[in-house]
Amino acid sequence: MDEIAQKLIERYHQNALSSEENQEFQRRINSDSDFAKEVQWHGLALEAIRLQGEKELRRRLTVKGKELDAKVPNRSTAFPWQWGLLLIVLLAMGLWSIDPKSTTKEPISPAAPTEKSLPLPPANPKPLDPIPSRPQAQTKPASIDGKKIFAAYFEPYRDASLEPSVRGSAAEKLSPQEYFQQLYWEGKYAAALSAFDSLSTFAQQDNTNLFLKANCLLHARQGNAAATILEGMLQIGHSRFVEQVPWYLALSYLQTGQIEKAKKTLNEIVERKGLRLENAAQLYAALK
Amino acid sequence: MSSNSNAETIINALQAGDSHVIEELYAHHREDFFRWASHRFEGTRQDFEDAWQDSIIAFYQQVNQGKLLQLRSEVRTWLYAVGYKRLLNNNRKMKRMLWKDQIDDALLAIELEKEDNDPEKVQALHTALQSMSAQCRELLIARYYQNQGIEEIQQGWNLKNANTTSATLARCLGRLKEFIKKTFSVFSNG
Numbered sequence: 001m002d003e004i005a006q007k008l009i010e011r012y013h014q015n016a017l018s019s020e021e022n023q024e025f026q027r028r029i030n031s032d033s034d035f036a037k038e039v040q041w042h043g044l045a046l047e048a049i050r051l052q053g054e055k056e057l058r059r060r061l062t063v064k065g066k067e068l069d070a071k072v073p074n075r076s077t078a079f080p081w082q083w084g085l086l087l088i089v090l091l092a093m094g095l096w097s098i099d100p101k102s103t104t105k106e107p108i109s110p111a112a113p114t115e116k117s118l119p120l121p122p123a124n125p126k127p128l129d130p131i132p133s134r135p136q137a138q139t140k141p142a143s144i145d146g147k148k149i150f151a152a153y154f155e156p157y158r159d160a161s162l163e164p165s166v167r168g169s170a171a172e173k174l175s176p177q178e179y180f181q182q183l184y185w186e187g188k189y190a191a192a193l194s195a196f197d198s199l200s201t202f203a204q205q206d207n208t209n210l211f212l213k214a215n216c217l218l219h220a221r222q223g224n225a226a227a228t229i230l231e232g233m234l235q236i237g238h239s240r241f242v243e244q245v246p247w248y249l250a251l252s253y254l255q256t257g258q259i260e261k262a263k264k265t266l267n268e269i270v271e272r273k274g275l276r277l278e279n280a281a282q283l284y285a286a287l288k
Numbered sequence: 289m290s291s292n293s294n295a296e297t298i299i300n301a302l303q304a305g306d307s308h309v310i311e312e313l314y315a316h317h318r319e320d321f322f323r324w325a326s327h328r329f330e331g332t333r334q335d336f337e338d339a340w341q342d343s344i345i346a347f348y349q350q351v352n353q354g355k356l357l358q359l360r361s362e363v364r365t366w367l368y369a370v371g372y373k374r375l376l377n378n379n380r381k382m383k384r385m386l387w388k389d390q391i392d393d394a395l396l397a398i399e400l401e402k403e404d405n406d407p408e409k410v411q412a413l414h415t416a417l418q419s420m421s422a423q424c425r426e427l428l429i430a431r432y433y434q435n436q437g438i439e440e441i442q443q444g445w446n447l448k449n450a451n452t453t454s455a456t457l458a459r460c461l462g463r464l465k466e467f468i469k470k471t472f473s474v475f476s477n478g
Binding site: 013014015016041042044045046047048049050051052053054056057058060061062064065068200201202203204 | 428
């Protein structure tokens, strides 16, 4: 197929033929069966691309929707539910404290802590070490407070490869990508989150950028939105950070109080002997 | 988002390959659409989310395929009308509360092509695209779905120059067509 024919076919599928081109197109499609077939194959190829593009766009919109929902909780329903839960917890605590059996016959733990003890936070992170130092041995808390444990374990991801090669301010002609990377490297996670929105569509789909965005979201305590991104990365499977993703996913679940899901994810890291094995084993034990 | 209230600006941006605009549009009117739809239908939030995504995607594709060059109504009205139509089509059992407003008028002016949902064909096309390398797939989607220009693609993928980019795209599209030809020839012969 000659180049002019290809151009005609392409412009036909873009609905961009001029009237002259349209005449030529009609002449060729009625007289040249190879041309007519090529029009059909081109149309099918575009349809295949459209189907995949639509799938990816839908995924992006779903992520965006979840981010929006996470930012603006539905107050009209969230508050009554939370108050209800608080009431139940208070009632249960009240009943437990006046029931002598609960403390004499069947103690839950022989060394029940008198005050909530949580795993200690990791020491200040080494600049280039992505693995936070080991929290000290801990006693089990009476009830699991995912958010506090999360705060003790979460440290935004860092490694040497993330250090920007160019530095400056946004006004100094840094590209949006360089600016985003610099903000992340400098620990300005909220600003990095805003800068992510200025990245090109390509860059926003890049797995490294998505992984860093998930870390920024976790830092901003938007665990649901972070989990959505990380779950998507796990599904895709081929990413530079694929081995790190489960750990941060577990932390996302923890931050949003989904303890069972967090435990399941941590257990998978332990069983697979994946990266962050030690951290995962400790955190898993703390949650049990 | 005053710029997004301007249909021409939005359409021009999408035609220029700025697909980021579509996410802004999705976010900007989403809650209003949910509220509006909940006055018309007794549906779940997920029903409304699905309809809203369908509507946004339909708008995106209509613009990118050159089928929607200008609007007689606001973008919001167009989106609501399509979302409304999707709710009617997808949820025929959903209880509908009858009222009428400008959305119903806009609905009459909107003609969307019926999608070809032959599952066998969809699967064959999916398989064809999955047979390509990841880079080819991404390049083809960027060029032919997101309408991105050669220069933008060249920069995004660190390709040598515009000629290399065009040649790579042509090679990828050629391979996809070859695979489709083989697959669909088997269909028609079988």
